[in-house]
Amino acid sequence: MNAFPRYVPGGLAFVDIETTGGPAQCESITEIGILQVDEDGMREWSTLVRPESRIPEYIQRLTGIDDAMVADAPRFADIAGEVFDRLDGRLFVAHNARFDHGHLRAAFRRAGLDMRPQVLCTVKLSRRLFPEHRHHGLDHLVERHGLMVADRHRALGDAQLLWQFWQKIHERFPPGYLEAMVRELIGRPSLPPHLDPEQIAGLPETPGVYLFYGERGGETDGELPLYIGKSTRLRSRVLSHFAADHQSDRELSLSQQVRHIEWIETAGEIGALLEEARLVKRLQPTHNRQLRRNRELCTWRLATDIVGDWRLELVHAADLDFGRRDDLYGFFRTRREATNRLRALARDHALCPPLLGLEKKPQGARCFGFQLKRCRGACHGGESPQAHALRLIEALHTLKVEHWTWPGPIGLREGEALHVIDGWRWLGTATDEAMLANILESGRPTFDLDIYKILIKAVKRLPILML
Incomplete structure (x- = not known):
């Protein structure tokens, strides 16, 4: 049996790394193990690496690598050239290869090197060769194929397990079959190791919303999604998540967790934004x-109060019919955010803080803002209440909440769909008369700021139909 494939002229590099658990964009590698295989035979190499942060206790328990062990180890920059030479021109083979390749490529970039090897993930290879099995983690491969464990969760020990797995499959499958399988995997767009490629094959290149799920597989199984996104081109957007995982720790984490994708097609961009x-x-x-x-x-x-003077009061969305009122200014996530914004307006427009309810006015005295020349004297008669009120209204103008000008619900036409809205609330989307009737009878949802922002732009772009 010859487990060295002639179709990989540069040879193989079975690679594993250990890290602090930190992101790829930081110096988090603690150990590198590389097992090289080519026509000259097999060679092993490993080294500890000193990271930029301490190793968490749970990582120390998992790997056996502690801070004392790496205290005198080289930084990655010191060994970057040697690691590069051991990988250069070889097929990069790793388990859950996105993780190892992503961390190493980021480390090489920091060292001024650009590593672009062909990458083969043994998780994906195992999935293709043994589709009858659900799990393809390294511990599952050890048990399934009788691999000999020397030093689990250490870089070289895990790289040795991959080499054993490679030899096992060459004993079981004909070389031509494995060659075709490997060529197909390394020539495909990069996908998460646990994601069935058929999921991607079914994605349409249309507008819509996509949902990434983890272990249990979808909302029908009672699982909440990991991530929800939208796009005018679903397939391209989903693939872009996985193509960029070595540049973004968030994308890298997501690609390692996703097992299942669901999607909802929409008529266009507005529908996708609303559904998301x-x-x-x-x-x-x-x-x-x-x-x-x-x-x-x-x-x-x-x-206005009982004597006709203008005053501001902070009210919550749940207590108001947003959209149908013409006396509202600004949307704020918290009371503190609203108060800080009003303080900024008072400062910028020389308004009186006590008259705005931002602070108490000393009895019979000028406010502190007037003493700092930040108030024009409305607090003690130096400016008339009417003049102060006019300046307040002018200052609030940029925060004015858009008023709903239609007498009732309207429809926004997008392709074959009709988005039904009322009082800046999205009631639903109809594609036929029956759906429209049900939506109009279902009542209005609570006000939602994100929906409001989408609809403010949508009414300027889409044809409007009175309902």
Whole structure:
């Protein structure tokens, strides 16, 4: 049996690294193991590497590598040239190769080197060769193929396991079959190791929303998604996540977790934006940083008191019919954000903080802002209440909430779909008369700031139909 493939003229490099658990964009590698195989035979090499941060205790327990062991080890920059030479021109073989390749390529970039090897992931190879099995982690391969464990969770020890796996499959499968399989895998677009390629094959190049799921496989199994995104070209956008994982720690983490993809096609970009906002609010995926639900949304309302003087009061979205009022200014995620914005307006426009309710006015005295020449004296009669009110309205102008000018719900036409909105709320999207009737009878949802922002732009771009 000859486990060295002639179709890889430069030879093989079975690679494994250990890290602190930190991101690829930091110096987090603690050990590198490389097992080289070519026509001259097999050679092993490994080294500890000194990272830039301490090794967490749980990583120390897993790998057996502690801070004392790496205290005198070289930095990656000191050995970058040697590591590069051992990998250069060889097929880079690793288990969950995105992780090892991503960390090493980032480390090479910091050292001024550019490593672009062909990469073969043994997780993907195992999935293709043994589709009847669900799990393809290294421990599963050890048990399934009877691999001999010398030093698990150490770089060279795990690289040796990959070499054993390579030899085992060459004993079981004909060389021509393996060659075709390897060529296909290294020539394919890079995909997460646990993702079935058929999932990508089914993705359309149309507008819509995509959902990444983890271990259990989808919403129908009761699992919440890892990430929800939108695009006018679903397939290209999904593939872009996986093509960039060595540049983004977030993408790298996501590609290691995703097992299943679901998608919803929409009529266009507006539909995709609306559906994404709705799903993120409802499902709360762990990797989405924006479009999160906000229960404290508030705004400033400009009203008059019993004697006719203008005053501001902070009101919450849940207490108002947003969109149908013409006296609201600004949207704020928290009371603190609203107060800070009003303080900035007072400072920039020389408004009186006590009259805005931002601070108490000393009895019979001028406010502190006037003493600092930041107030024109409305607090003690130096400026009339009317003049102060006019300047306040002018200062608030840039925060004015868009008023809903239609008498009832309207439809925004996008392709064959009709987005139904009322009072800057998205009621739903209809593609036929029956759906439209159901949407109009279903009532209005609560006000959502992200939906509002989408709709403000949408009414300027899409044809409007009165309903």
